[in-house]
Amino acid sequence: MAKSNTLAIDFGTSNSAAGIMVNGKPYLVELEAGKTTIPTSLFFDFEGQKILFGKPANKALIEGYEGRFMRALKSILGTSLMREKRRMMGETLDFIDIISRFLKEIKTRAERACHQEFDTALSGRPVYFHSGNAVKDAQALADLTQCYLKAGFRDVHFMYEPEAAAIANHALSDDGKAGLIVDIGGGTSDFCLFKSKGTGIDILASHGVRVGGTNFDKSISVDHVMPLLGKGSDIRNEMGAGTLTAPNGLFQDLATWEKIPFLYSADTRRMVKNLHHLAVEKPLFARLESVLTHELAHEMAFAVEHGKIRLNKGLNDHSMIDLGFVENGLNVNISKQDLTGSLAAHAQKIQDCAKETLVLAGLPATSVASVILVGGSSLMSVVERAMMDIFPTATLKYADAFTAIVDGLVISSADKNLR
Ligand SMILES: Nc1ncnc2c1ncn2[C@@H]1O[C@H](COP(=O)(O)OP(=O)(O)OP(=O)(O)O)[C@@H](O)[C@H]1O
Ligand SMILES: [Mg+2]
Numbered sequence: 001m002a003k004s005n006t007l008a009i010d011f012g013t014s015n016s017a018a019g020i021m022v023n024g025k026p027y028l029v030e031l032e033a034g035k036t037t038i039p040t041s042l043f044f045d046f047e048g049q050k051i052l053f054g055k056p057a058n059k060a061l062i063e064g065y066e067g068r069f070m071r072a073l074k075s076i077l078g079t080s081l082m083r084e085k086r087r088m089m090g091e092t093l094d095f096i097d098i099i100s101r102f103l104k105e106i107k108t109r110a111e112r113a114c115h116q117e118f119d120t121a122l123s124g125r126p127v128y129f130h131s132g133n134a135v136k137d138a139q140a141l142a143d144l145t146q147c148y149l150k151a152g153f154r155d156v157h158f159m160y161e162p163e164a165a166a167i168a169n170h171a172l173s174d175d176g177k178a179g180l181i182v183d184i185g186g187g188t189s190d191f192c193l194f195k196s197k198g199t200g201i202d203i204l205a206s207h208g209v210r211v212g213g214t215n216f217d218k219s220i221s222v223d224h225v226m227p228l229l230g231k232g233s234d235i236r237n238e239m240g241a242g243t244l245t246a247p248n249g250l251f252q253d254l255a256t257w258e259k260i261p262f263l264y265s266a267d268t269r270r271m272v273k274n275l276h277h278l279a280v281e282k283p284l285f286a287r288l289e290s291v292l293t294h295e296l297a298h299e300m301a302f303a304v305e306h307g308k309i310r311l312n313k314g315l316n317d318h319s320m321i322d323l324g325f326v327e328n329g330l331n332v333n334i335s336k337q338d339l340t341g342s343l344a345a346h347a348q349k350i351q352d353c354a355k356e357t358l359v360l361a362g363l364p365a366t367s368v369a370s371v372i373l374v375g376g377s378s379l380m381s382v383v384e385r386a387m388m389d390i391f392p393t394a395t396l397k398y399a400d401a402f403t404a405i406v407d408g409l410v411i412s413s414a415d416k417n418l419r
Contacts (some may be wrong), residue, residue, distance in 0.1 A: 007110050007118035007153075010161070011103065011144070011266065013074040013214060014186030014376065016040045018110045019405035026168075026410035028403060029110045037402050040186075042102055044068040044088050051089075053105045057218035059297055062241075068264070069298050072214050072257035074100050075187050077131050078140025096143060100150035107151055122413040124161040124405050126188035127208030131353075132380045138404075160206050162192035164408030165374045169399040170196045170306050175370035178204065178361075180394075182354065182387055183405065184377035187212040189359040193368070205360035209353040211346050212314055213305075213377035214257045219342040221255035222302045225321060229254070229291060230284035235275055246275060246285075255304075260297045268292060291326060292378040299325055312341055312380050340382060347386045368394045374404040 010017045014039045019028040032054050045059035048068045052060050059068040068088060073095060076082055091097075103121075103268060111117055128139035141158065148156040153260040161183045173179025181192040190208040215288045222231065231251040231398065234243035250271070253259040259304050272292055276285035291297055303321050311319035323330040338388035358365055371387050371394045378384075379401060401406070 005116060005118050006122050006157075006413040007107065008105070008122045009106060010124045010164075010403075010406040010409060011074060011106075012040055012124075013072050013188070013212060014407075015039055015402055016102075017403055018106050019410040020110075020405050021410055021414040022112055024057060026407045027114075028406060028410070029113045031106065031109055032184070036126060036406075039071070040070045040074065040102065040105070040234060040312070041069065042073075042098065043070075046089065046247075049089055051101060051105075052377075053102060055129060058302075062302070068261060068265065070098065070258075070261055071298065071301075072159060072186060073102070074129075075258040075364065076212065078136040078138075079144045081258075082143050084262070090351055093370065096146050099144075099147040101163045103147055103151035103153075105238065107153065120152045121148050121156045122409050123158050124164055125158045126185075126408055127160050127162065127190050127206050128188070128210060131209045135154055138212040138399065141340035147189065149258055159412055160190065160192065160208075161188075161205055161405045162190040162208070163194075163203055164412060165399065165404040165405075166192045166194045166201050166203065168404050169372050169374070169413050170194065172371040172372050172397045172399060173205065177372040178363060178367050179372055180354070180368050180391070182371055182373050182378060182383070183375040184373070184380070184383050185212045185375040186377070189353060189356055189375075189377075191355050193361045194362065195324065195382065204363065205357050207353055207360055209349050209351075209356040211349045212375075213308075213380075215346055216308060216343055216377065217257065217305050218255045219346065220250060220308055220334070221301065223241040223342045224334050224338060225300060225304060225323070226251040226255055226285065228273070228323070228330070230287040233284055234280040237277045238274075238278060239399050243280060244409065246279075254291075254297050255301070257298075257301055260301065263297065264295055287327060287330075296326055307334060308339065308380075311336060343380070343382045347382045350383060351386045354387065365391050366388045366393055370395050370397055372397045374399045376401055376402055 005274050008019050015035045019026050031038040038054035041057040043052040043060040066268045076095050082323045084350035085092050129137035162183045163179045175196050183190040189211050192206045193204040235246050259278050276289050279285040307319050318335050321332040369393050371391050
């Protein structure tokens with residue numbers, strides 16, 4: 001049962017939020033100046049010997065402070081990388097420690113803002129951290145539980161993120177008719193099919209798939225940016241005649257938010273130095289070496305993300321991904337068609353998952369009167385189109401993209417019937 005000292009937390013892949021009920025209404029904590037959300041980012045500031053969280057972490061990265069940046073750590077939950085230890089600022093830390101530092105910071109900021117201590121957390125969770133892998137999925141939940149306990153909470157309860165969004169936004173669906181929450185975040189896409197019932201909801205089915213905006217960024221980068229660093233180009237065969245294609249895995253990891261910190265190692269630098277030596281197109285690999293030496297891969301990921309959002313929003317058919325920080329004048333021009341092409345497989349997975357949600361509930365698509373979009377990546381037009389395709393008769397509605405989930409968690413944290 002939830003107690004009044006429960007803090008509701010939406011720990012997101014890209015952004016996090018927290019809140020409590022005050023006078024019967026959700027009150028969201030101002031986690032950063034003027035903001036009720038905080039980027040889920042950390043920066044180990046080697047010079048200042050402190051950890052920066054959220055926007056200051058992003059800023060330290062962009063301004064080139066000496067240190068180590070991390071983002072999208074939620075995606076590591078359930079994988080063997082969680083237990084990799086590294087020495088940083090005089091401590092040996094694994095990713096349980098690192099995520100728990102972030103959660104502890106949220107707890108501290110919330111306690112300061114609310115003038116009370118929280119010993120219990122009600123946390124959101126995706127329906128599947130790892131869709132299609134029950135073992136990894138269970139491990140992810142066990143990892144996140146451990147992170148909350150290490151952050152100083154005595155107890156943690158979990159609730160499906162799309163169910164929280166349904167609780168907060170049930171008024172957007174017509175009474176008695178089915179509504180579908182479509183929550184496309186940074187790491188996962190989650191669905192909740194529900195019917196409004198008085199002031200509450202009946203949940204008909206919840207479902208999810210491990211696809212989100214960080215996967216969008218990765219695909220755009222792999223298709224349009226990584227070739228500038230040598231992806232797909234030839235390397236002379238060290239053992240004999242002829243050439244081989246440069247190892248693809250390296251470029252996949254370099255384009256993956258949560259994998260980047262693992263590439264900044266002596267082993268990878270040595271391997272890239274060797275690739276440079278054997279490369280047919282040396283300038284590409286000189287660039288790759290420089291990106292690793294100067295640790296610029298996160299900045300590249302930010303440039304791709306900004307390019308994605310600008311192109312999606314803009315009236316122009318093209319957008320530039322500015323990589324001038326890698327090399328003077330370096331940039332990539334991508335078109336809306338390129339964007340659609342890079343995201344097609346993801347849009348298909350999201351569509352399939354929405355259809356499976358209907359099957360789980362045993363309902364036809366025509367029974368859904370409202371499709372309610374939440375999560376930052378629901379603002380992508382490929383997602384809108386994918387949903388309109390399946391639900392041509394439904395009304396598309398937008399709830400607050402970044403706070404719908406925490407609102408529902410807050411409401412539920414005050415509910416005595418908490419699971
Ligand atoms: N205006 C926008 N248009 C398109 N995409 C956007 C926009 N703003 C943010 N995004 C994308 O939305 C994602 C973050 O969304 P959100 O904050 O809902 O995710 P999250 O809750 O942190 O992740 P998850 O719920 O999957 O753990 C990022 O991938 C970001 O690039
Ligand atoms: Mg989310």
